[in-house]
Amino acid sequence: MPILDELRRRFGDAIVETEDHRGELTAVVTRGALLGVLAHCRDDAALAFDVLMDLTAVDYQKFPGREDGPRFDVVYHLYSIARNHRLRLKVRVDEDDASVPSALALWPIANWLEREVWDMFGVRFEGHPDLRRLLLYEEFVGHPLRKDYPINRRQPLIGPAS
Amino acid sequence: MGVGGFFTSKLDEAIGWARKYSIFQYPFVTACCGMEYMATACSHYDIDRFGAGLPRFSPRQADVLFVVGTISHKMAPVLKRIYDQMTEPKWVVAFGVCTCTGGFYDNYATVMGIDTIIPVDVYIPGCPPRPESVIDGLMKLQDKITAQVQRY
Numbered sequence: 001m002p003i004l005d006e007l008r009r010r011f012g013d014a015i016v017e018t019e020d021h022r023g024e025l026t027a028v029v030t031r032g033a034l035l036g037v038l039a040h041c042r043d044d045a046a047l048a049f050d051v052l053m054d055l056t057a058v059d060y061q062k063f064p065g066r067e068d069g070p071r072f073d074v075v076y077h078l079y080s081i082a083r084n085h086r087l088r089l090k091v092r093v094d095e096d097d098a099s100v101p102s103a104l105a106l107w108p109i110a111n112w113l114e115r116e117v118w119d120m121f122g123v124r125f126e127g128h129p130d131l132r133r134l135l136l137y138e139e140f141v142g143h144p145l146r147k148d149y150p151i152n153r154r155q156p157l158i159g160p161a162s
Numbered sequence: 163m164g165v166g167g168f169f170t171s172k173l174d175e176a177i178g179w180a181r182k183y184s185i186f187q188y189p190f191v192t193a194c195c196g197m198e199y200m201a202t203a204c205s206h207y208d209i210d211r212f213g214a215g216l217p218r219f220s221p222r223q224a225d226v227l228f229v230v231g232t233i234s235h236k237m238a239p240v241l242k243r244i245y246d247q248m249t250e251p252k253w254v255v256a257f258g259v260c261t262c263t264g265g266f267y268d269n270y271a272t273v274m275g276i277d278t279i280i281p282v283d284v285y286i287p288g289c290p291p292r293p294e295s296v297i298d299g300l301m302k303l304q305d306k307i308t309a310q311v312q313r314y
Binding site for chain 2 (some may be wrong): 135136137140144149151152153154155156157158159160
């Protein structure tokens with residue numbers, strides 16, 4: 001696909017892996033090149049990805065084939081209104097160093113999306129001005145969507161911990 | 163029973179009868195059960211028959227707290243505060259399985275039944291309960307209000 005070819009040609013080794021699954025485009029990017037690739041995707045006239053549809057993360061702990069590898073994928077879903085095409089970008093980060101640069105300067109919507117990822121997965125976003133929990137309360141300890149968070153642990157604000 | 167006891171018990175009955183037909187509810191609607199609550203509250207089921215046709219959206223003017231829908235731990239202090247703001251006499255109805263027991267949620271976010279926070283008078287199970295179940299619960303609440311020894 002032209003979009004993935006274009007990214008590989010321009011960024012070379014910074015594009016770790018690409019996949020075209022029935023027209024669904026995915027590119028895995030190194031963390032160092034992430035902001036450059038995102039900015040290019042937004043500003044290039046042929047790509048024109050003006051919308052950050054979603055920003056989320058996946059915990060691959062205990063995932064077959066990924067037990068030793070980087071634990072988290074941070075996933076960016078981009079959409080272009082003008083060109084009507086989509087692209088998924090992924091960054092792999094380790095548990096010890098779970099942080100990626102913030103995309104807040106490129107898309108303001110990244111503000112709350114990054115706070116949600118921090119809340120649920122504990123991935124930090126460097127350069128985010130106000131990285132507080134978005135959905136849970138301040139007193140909550142841990143990050144509940146991590147695979148090693150016990151499914152029935154309760155942290156009630158009031159009432160008994162059942 | 164003396165003459166005084168006779169009058170007191172008759173007065174109890176009269177007040178109980180009056181109260182059971184003037185249920186002003188406070189609907190604390192947080193989730194999908196709210197649709198079924200709305201269906202019940204609309205004209206087809208006519209809950210005015212039970213004197214419960216008028217919801218009051220202020221806890222200080224309400225008699226019955228209808229907790230309709232999943233309560234999360236983040237919402238729990240709000241619910242407790244609403245309950246504390248209601249004036250006596252007051253009753254609580256747990257509407258739907260999420261408020262009764264937590265329902266199918268077993269996770270970090272959901273309160274395992276509102277009776278861990280506030281006292282509950284009537285449980286209406288169902289996911290969500292049919293309007294018929296709600297009316298059944300309402301009638302059970304009326305029985306409870308009538309039978310209750312009034313504090314005055």
